[in-house]
Amino acid sequence: MKQAKEDLRIEGGITRGPKIEIIVNGQPLRAFDGETIGAALAAAGIRELRRTEQLQDPRGLYCCMGTCHGCLVTVNGQPNVRACITPVQAGQQIELQEGYGKIDPAAPEPPPGRLVLMQVPLVIVGSGPAGLSAAIAAARVGTKVLVIDENRQAGGQIYRQLPRDFKVSDAARLGADYADGQSLLGQVRELGEAVEIWHEALVWSVFESNQLAVAHDNALVLLDAKAIIVATGAYERPVPVPGWTLPGAMTAGGAQVLLKSQRVRPGRRALLAGTGPLQLVVANQMLDAGMKVVAMAESTSMLGAWRYLPGLLHQPGLIKQGLAYIYRLKRAGVQMLRSHALRSIQGQGQVNSAVVGRVDMHGYPVAGSEKTFEVDTVCMGYGLIPSVWLTSLLGCRHDYHPLVGGWVPFFDANMQTDQAGVFVAGDGAGIAGVLVAKMQGTIAGLHATAHAGDITVDQAIQASLPQLRQLDSMGQFRRAMDRIYRIQPDLYANVTDETIVCRCESITAGEIRQAIRQGTANLNDIKKRTRCGMGYCQGTNCQPSIAAILAREFDADPAGIEMQTTRPPARPIPLNLLMGDLELGSRNAEVGKGQSA
Template identity: 35%
Template sequence: MPDSPSDEVTDDAYEAPYDLAVIGAGCAGLAGAVTASELGLSVALLDASGQIGGQFYRRPAPALGAKRPEALHHDWSAFADLRGRLEASEVVHLAGHHVWAVTRGSEGGAGWAVHAVTGPDGGGDRPVRVRARTVLLATGAYERHLPFPGWTLPGVVGAGGAQAMMKSGLVLPGSRVVVAGSGPLLLAVASSLATAGAHVPAVVEASGYLGYARRPGVLAANPQKLVEALVHGAALLRYGVRLRTRSAVTEVHGSDRVEAVTVSRVDRDWRPVRGAGRRIACDALAVGHGLVPQTELATGLGCATRRTPDGAYALVLDGLQETSVPGLWAAGETGGIGGAQLARAEGDIAGIAVAARVYGQPALTRDGRVRKLQRRRDRMRAFADVMAAAHAPGPGWVRWPDDTTEVCRCEEVTAGAIREAVTDYGAHDARTVKLLTRAGMGWCQGRVCGAAVACLAAGPGDGSVPPSAERRPLAVPVPLGVLGALEPDDAGADSTGRPDATGPDPGAEQTS
C-alpha cells in the first residue's frame, strides 16, 4: 500500500467500525497492524505523517531523488518486510491524521472512537472519527530537552532532529557539529553526521558507560546491542571523532547563530566541575538527553503508568501488551524506550492478543510464536532498563541554566521566573508553576519544556524529578472550529458534556 495523503481517503473509510484502530505507523504500529490484519481483523492505521515508518524510518520525499535512502538507516530490511506486508494486506492506511482524543464508543458495536484532524499540519477542513472495537497505541516518543544558556540560538537542534534532517531532507544542521547530551542515540547521530560529510569535533556524553557493566547477564543476552555499539564506535574512530564522557555542553556562544560551545566536566550528579570548561568552535550543536514516552492519549483515558529507571513515565502493560484499561493495547516506546527491534516484537504480540480478544480465542496467545516473541521482548526490555539507568539525568543539571535562560520557549518563560515562583510564591510542582508563569502553555504543550519545568519546580537536589503523567482531554492542538463543529455523540461526551475519559483516576493511581 503506497503512502497516500489523507485527502485521497474516501468517506467510506470512516463508516463501519473496524476491529482494530492502530495509532502510529512506526515500527510498533506497523507490526501490530499487519499482524492483526493477517489474522483476519479489519484494521485502520492512523498516523500524522504522510508516510509510514515513524521517526526511525524517516526517508526523503520522492521529489528529492534519493537513490539509496536505505543507506541512512539501520536494519532497513526489517522495515522493507513490514512495508511489503502492509502493501499485501487490507489495512486501511489513514495518513496525515492527527489524533487528538480517543473516547468510548457507544454505537455499532464499536468500543472506541478515535478523533483526528487531517492534513500535513492538522489544518484540514473537517474533523474525522474512526470507530473501532479495540485500539493499539503506538505513538512513540519525543526528545527530552534540558535547557542551558544559549540553547535557543539558531544552529542548536535536537539530536533526533539532526537525524531527521538527514533522513527526510538530506541536509546537515551545519558543517562542524558537536553532538552532546546523554544516551546511545548520540553515537548513532554522530556516526551518521560524520558519514554524511559533517565534521564532528566531539561527542559529549554527560553519563558514562560503566553502568552497563553492572548487568553482564543482560549484556550477554543482547549481543546485537554490542554489535551496534561497535559499528558506531568504528565510524567515530574512522572519522576522528572524540568521545568525551562525564561532560556536558553547558553554554552555547554566538550572536546570530552558534559559533562555539563550552564543554564542562560534570560529576556523577551532572554538576559542572568548576574550572573544567573547554571551548569548542562549531556552527551547530545536536543535543538530546534521551527520549520520553508519548503517553498523552493513554493517560487521558486513565491508563496506569510506571516510573522508568531514567525518571520518565511509561505505561503499565501486561504480558500481552494490554494497558490497565480493557480493550486498549500499547506497543513500542509508550511502554518504555527500547528501540525498533523491541517495538516490532511488542507490536506483533499486541496484534495477536487483539485478534484473540476479538475472536474470543485466548488459545491464540498461548502458542509457540507468542512465547518466543515474549522471551525476545523480555530480553530486550531488560536491556532497555539497563540503558535507561545508565543514562538517567543527574539532579545537578539544574545548575546549568542561569536566571536569564529561557526554559519555555513558546511562552518565553525564564529559569529565573520559575525559581521566583518556587521561592517567592510557594510553587512546588510543575502545574502550579504553569499557572503562575504560563510555562508549558504554548504550542508544544510542555513536550519540550515539561521535564525542565518540573525539575526546577522541585528545587535544588531534585533535578531528576520528571513531569507528572498528566491527564489531558486533548493530545494535540485542535482548532476551536473543529471542536465547535462536533456533535455531543461525535465527541464521546458524557451527560455533562465533558469528554468521556473512562478508566481509573490517574490522580489516585499513576504508578505500578
Template identity: 35%
Template sequence: MPSSTSEQCHDLAVIGAGPAGLAAADAAAALGLRVALLDAGARLGGQYYRHPAPELGAARPEKLHHGWAAFARLRDRLTANPLVDHLPGHHVWAAEAGEPWRLHATRGPEAGDRATVLARAVLLATGAHERHLPFPGWTLPGVVTAGGAQAMLKSGLVLPGRRIVVAGSGPLLLAAASSLVAAGARVPAIVEATSYLGYARGLPVLVGNPGKLAEGASHGARLLRHGVRLRRSSAVVEAHGTDRVTGVTVARLDARWQPVPGTERRIACDALAIGHGLVPQLDLAVELGAETVAGPDGAAALKVDAQQRTSVPGLWAAGETCGVGGADLALAEGVLAAHSVAGRPAPARELTIRRRRRAFAALMAAAHAPGPGWTRWVTDDTDVCRCEEVPARAVREAVEALGAADARTVKLLTRAGMGWCQGRMCGPAVACLSGGPLGRPDSRPLSCPVPLAQLADPDA
C-alpha cells in the same frame, strides 16, 4: 473536504505507524483482523523509519537507516494487504472508549479536515519524543536535537551544519554522530554526560543482547575512522553566537552532573545536535486514565501486562509508549499485542526478544538517567519554556518565593508549558526545576492543537 465518520467498524485501530504500529498492523491483518492504521505522517515509517520523499530522488535511502530491510518488508506487506486501511495525515487528538471506540483525528487546518474512526479495540504505538534540558544559548539557530539532526538527514538529505558537536546523554548520540559523519559532516566531539560505567553493572544483560553490542561497535568503528573524540562525564553548558551558534563551552561533570569549576573548554562549531534521551508519548493514554509506571530514568511509561494490555479495557500499547527500548523491542511488542487482540497465543520468539530487550532498556535508562546537578548550568536568564519565553528565574521565584511545590503550580504561575508544544519541550526541565520528579504528564482533553471549527462541527 467534508468531515467524515467511517461507517465501517474496524477490528483494531493502530495509532502510530512506526516500528510497533507497523508490526502490530501487519500481524493483526495476518490473523484476519480488519485494521485501521492511523498516523500523523504522510508515509509509513514514523520517526524511526523516516525517509526522503520520492521527489528528492534518493538513490539509496536504505543507507540512512539501521534495519531498513525489516521496514521494507513490513511496508510492502501492509501496502498489499486489503485488510489494512492506512490513514496517513490523521493526527488523533482524542479517543472515546466504548463499544466501539471512537477516534477523532484532524487532517488539516480547514473546518472539514476532521475524521472519526470506529474500532472494537485500540493499540497505542505513539512512540516517544526527545527530552530537553535547557542551558544558556540553547535557543540559538543551529542548535537542534540529536533526533532532529537525524530527521533532517533522513527526510530532507540535509545537514544542520558542517562542523557539528553532538552532546547530551544516551545511545542516540552515537547513532546520530555516526549518521552525520557518514553524510560528510565533521563532528569534533561527542559530549556524553555519563561515564558509561552504569553498563558494567549489567554484564549478563549485555551478553543477552549481542545485537545491541554489535550495533554500538559498528557506530564506534565508524566514528573512530573519522577521528571523532568521545568526551565522557561532560556536558555542553553554554552555546555561543549571535545570529547562529559559533561555538560551545564544554565542562566536566561530577557524579551528580554538576559542572566542575575550572574544566571549561570551548569548541568551535556551526551546529549543535543535543539530546538527553527520550520520553514516551502518553497524551492520549493519560487522558483515558491509563495507569503509568516510572522508569529508571524517572520518565513515565504505560503500565501493561504480559499481553500488552493497559489498565483501560480494550486498549493495548506497544513500543516506546511502554518505555523506550529501541526498534527491535517495538517490533516484537507490536506482534505480541496483535496476537493478544486476536485472542491467539503469544509467539515464543517475540516473547524472548521482549524479555531481553526490556532488560536492556532498563539498564540503558538507569545508565543515562539525568543527575540532579544539571540545573546548576541553567542561569536565571536562560529561557526554560521557549514557546512562552519563561526564564529559569521565573520558575525559581515561583518555587522559592510563591511556594509552588510541583510543575503544575509552576505552570499556572509562570505559563511555562502553556505554549504551542504544550510542555513537550520544557516539561521535564520545569518538573526538575520545581524540585519534583519527571513524573506523569498532565492530562489534557486534546492531545494536539485542533482548529476550533473542527471542534464545533455539528456533524462530527
C-alpha cells in the same frame, strides 16, 4: 535572511523530485518536490525561521518531528505552519514569522469541515515499528485495521522514509534502518486493504467511551473502536542550557531526520552532547554526509559499564555495532569527551560556538573544566521520553520510571493498560528500542484482536509466545543500557535562572523557581501560574524539565510528582473543522482515501 553559497543537500544514493521554485520573504528559492519547507530552507543555509512573540528571539528547526512547534512559518498567508513537516509546493509564498503571525485577509478561506462518525474493529495510533508490527499481526489473523499517523509517510522516527518524490538509486547508502523499514512496509502492502493507513491525521481528543476525535482530510472524525493500540513513540528529553533556543541548536533526532529522510546536512561543523547510543549513530551519519564532527560529549562516565556486561551480552550484535561507531569517530578525529555535558551555546542569530564542561557522577558541573568549540550546529540528545499524551487522555494509569526518567503507562503481559481495550507498544510504553517495539507491537496486535473478538485469548497467547520469549532476552539488554545511560539529576543544576525552559511561551527557569517558592508544588499549578505548558506543544517539551527543576527545589523524588494533565486539543487542529458548516455523516462512512504504506 541569510543564504549560504553552498548547498547543504547530500548527493548520492537518491534522485530528488522535480526542481521547483518557492518564494521566501519575497525572494525566489530553489527546492525539490518532496522536500519539507524546513529542509529546503536548511539546505539554503536559512536557519532563522521565526522570532518569538514574547522576546523576539530567533528560532529555527529543533525536533524536526512536528512536536516542538519551534519552526512555525507563514505559508500563503496562513500563519503557524510547521516548516519541518510541511512539504514545499511550486510558487508557495513563505514568510519567516514574527510572533504569532498574521492571517492574510486576502488568503482563501479553507472549505468548511465535515463531521463523520465511524466504527472500526481496531485502530492503531502511530505507524512506527510498533504500530506497523501490530497492524501486521492483527491483519494476518483476519482483523481490519486502521492506522492513524501524523506524518506523510509511515515508518516513525527510526524507519523514517524518503519523500515519495525521491527515487532511491543506491539503497545501501541509506543505511540498515532504511532497508528494515522497507521490509516492514512491504509486509503491510502485501496485506492490501486489511490495513488502511491515514497519513497526516491527528488524534486531538478523546470523548466518552474512548471515542477518538481525529482531524483528517478536512473532516472531524469521531472514531469508535473495539480496541485501541497506542504506539505514539517517544521524543527527546530536553536539558535546557543558556542559548539552546538559537537556530542551529537541535535535537540529535531532529538532525537525524534532516540527514536520513530529507538528505540535507543540518550544518557544517557539529558538536553533539548528551547521553546514550543515539549520539553515536547520528555522529556517524554526519560523517557519512561529509560533515565535520568536532566533539561528542557524553555525560556519563561509563566507568562502571562492565558491571552490566551480562545484560549487554544478550545482544552482542548491537554491542559490536556500537564499538564500530566509536572506532570510526575516533579515527575521524572526533574528540570523545566522557563525563562532559553541554554548558551553554553562543551566537548572534544562530549558533557560533558551544561550551562543554566536566560533570561529576550525578551530572553536577565541575568548575574550571570548560572547553569552547567553534561550531555552527549543536545536537542535544539526553535520551528519549515516552510520548504519553494519548494514554493520558485515555485515562490510563502512569507511573514515574526512574530508569526512563519519565512517566510510563502501566501495562500487563498482553500489553493492555489498566483501561480495558487500550493497549500500548513501543517506545511510548517505555524506551526499549526498535527490536522490542516490533515484538511488543506483535503481542499488542494479537491481544487487541482477541479483545475485538476476532480470535480467542488462548490463540493470541499461543501466537505471541515467540515474541514473549525474545522480549525477556531483549529486556535484560535494555535494562543494562538504561542503567549505563541513566539520566543524571544534577544535569539540571546547570539551568540558570535566565535559561528558557518553556520554549513555546519563553518562560525561564527563574520564573518557574519563583512560582515554586511562592508555594506551587505540582506541575498543573506551575502551568496555571506561569503558562509553562500552555504553548503550542502543550507541555510535551517543557514538562520533563519543570519536573526535574521541581524535584531539585524540594530535594524530592520525581516519582512523587504528579504528571501534568493533558488537555484537548492535544494536537493543533484547523479551527474550520470545529466552526464550519458541519454535516453529520453516517456510521461506517468512508473518510477520504486510505493510503498505502
